[in-house]
Amino acid sequence: MAPAREWFEKDYYKILGVPETASEKDIQRAYRKLARQYHPDANPGHEERFKEVSAAYDVLGDPAKRKEYDEVRRLGPLGSMGAPTGNGTRGAGTFHAEDLGDLIGSLFNRGRREASGPRRGADQEAEVTISFEDAARGAEVQIPVTGEAACSVCKGTGAAPGTVPKTCARCNGTGTVSDNQGFFSFSQPCPACHGRGLIIEQPCPSCHGTGTEHRTRIVKARIPAGVEPDSTIRLRGRGAPGRNGAPAGDLFVRVHVLPHPMFGRRGADLTLRRTISFADAALGTVLTVPTLDGTVSVKVPPGTSAGTVLRVRGKGLPNPKRKGARGDLLVTIDIDVPDKLDAKQRRYLEDFARVFPHDAA
Numbered sequence: 044m045a046p047a048r049e050w051f052e053k054d055y056y057k058i059l060g061v062p063e064t065a066s067e068k069d070i071q072r073a074y075r076k077l078a079r080q081y082h083p084d085a086n087p088g089h090e091e092r093f094k095e096v097s098a099a100y101d102v103l104g105d106p107a108k109r110k111e112y113d114e115v116r117r118l119g120p121l122g123s124m125g126a127p128t129g130n131g132t133r134g135a136g137t138f139h140a141e142d143l144g145d146l147i148g149s150l151f152n153r154g155r156r157e158a159s160g161p162r163r164g165a166d167q168e169a170e171v172t173i174s175f176e177d178a179a180r181g182a183e184v185q186i187p188v189t190g191e192a193a194c195s196v197c198k199g200t201g202a203a204p205g206t207v208p209k210t211c212a213r214c215n216g217t218g219t220v221s222d223n224q225g226f227f228s229f230s231q232p233c234p235a236c237h238g239r240g241l242i243i244e245q246p247c248p249s250c251h252g253t254g255t256e257h258r259t260r261i262v263k264a265r266i267p268a269g270v271e272p273d274s275t276i277r278l279r280g281r282g283a284p285g286r287n288g289a290p291a292g293d294l295f296v297r298v299h300v301l302p303h304p305m306f307g308r309r310g311a312d313l314t315l316r317r318t319i320s321f322a323d324a325a326l327g328t329v330l331t332v333p334t335l336d337g338t339v340s341v342k343v344p345p346g347t348s349a350g351t352v353l354r355v356r357g358k359g360l361p362n363p364k365r366k367g368a369r370g371d372l373l374v375t376i377d378i379d380v381p382d383k384l385d386a387k388q389r390r391y392l393e394d395f396a397r398v399f400p401h402d403a404a
């Protein structure tokens with residue numbers, strides 16, 4: 044599941060049952076009502092629905108995110124983005140049509156008026172929200188990034204549609220010219236094309252030859268398994284396109300992780316609470332507990348007290364900082380003290396109390 048893709052596929056307004064014109068208050072009210080209705084504690088079996096509602100509110104409940112979501116929705120379905128071009132990878136992400144435009148954009152001239160030499164593209168920031176499971180396992184996500192991007196009309200070439208940048212006649216496309224001074228020959232950037240080797244004769248009317256425009260684009264990226272909630276990952280070269288052949292900037296993506304109805308986490312350790320009877324606590328037992336992949340048996344030793352943490356090695360989350368390393372599953376034991384006793388149970392407990400006297404400290 045890739046929540047950024049969900050921005051295209053899911054109608055968060057519909058999920059919360061509010062019109063697109065709903066006020067912040069209406070959205071909050073609708074969310075509270077649905078959250079109460081589907082909360083796993085109150086109404087088990089509705090985890091998916093609860094998650095969906097939470098994800099919808101995570102976006103619509105935040106005015107900045109909502110604005111971005113509305114903008115993304117206006118762009119239409121993903122299908123219009125064009126098919127991915129091969130499966131080559133660059134940095135942490137996947138190479139696709141968008142990048143090709145950026146790449147071409149950084150290879151070709153931005154136009155005569157912008158001929159002030161190479162300049163690295165700006166770093167950009169974006170946010171993505173993923174599920175607990177996706178954070179644990181890693182996920183392909185599609186991140187909307189608003190800011191400077193390769194011009195969608197000329198794909199970043201800076202040349203008017205139907206025209207192509209021409210090979211520079213002065214340097215024959217090499218981008219450098221030699222200057223002979225006696226015995227020495229100096230090589231320097233070609234003054235006609237500013238070192239690009241290409242000349243744009245007809246600038247793109249949309250970007251005036253700069254090859255860039257302000258818009259929301261979608262960046263595909265792989266979120267590493269075990270990513271820490273609210274951490275920032277750096278995608279090299281996925282920021283704003285560079286100018287005059289300079290490299291693109293980096294994209295810094297803040298990763299938000301939705302809570303899990305059952306598990307918590309502490310670093311790479313997965314946490315879970317389990318309640319046992321005080322008889323089992325005294326006598327010892329074996330619990331079957333869930334992990335992110337299947338269940339495991341956990342031995343509860345005799346004489347276990349409330350709050351004891353049982354550790355199942357290697358059943359936690361992958362440690363994104365140490366390849367191959369995994370955290371542990373930490374099971375905190377709660378002990379259920381019965382609050383309703385029938386006559387027989389009461390008798391047994393009174394017998395127990397007599398043979399097992401205990402002075403309250």
Ligand SMILES: [Zn+2]
Binds near residue numbers: 199201247
């Ligand atoms: Zn353009």
Ligand SMILES: [Zn+2]
Binds near residue numbers: 216233236239
């Ligand atoms: Zn030249």
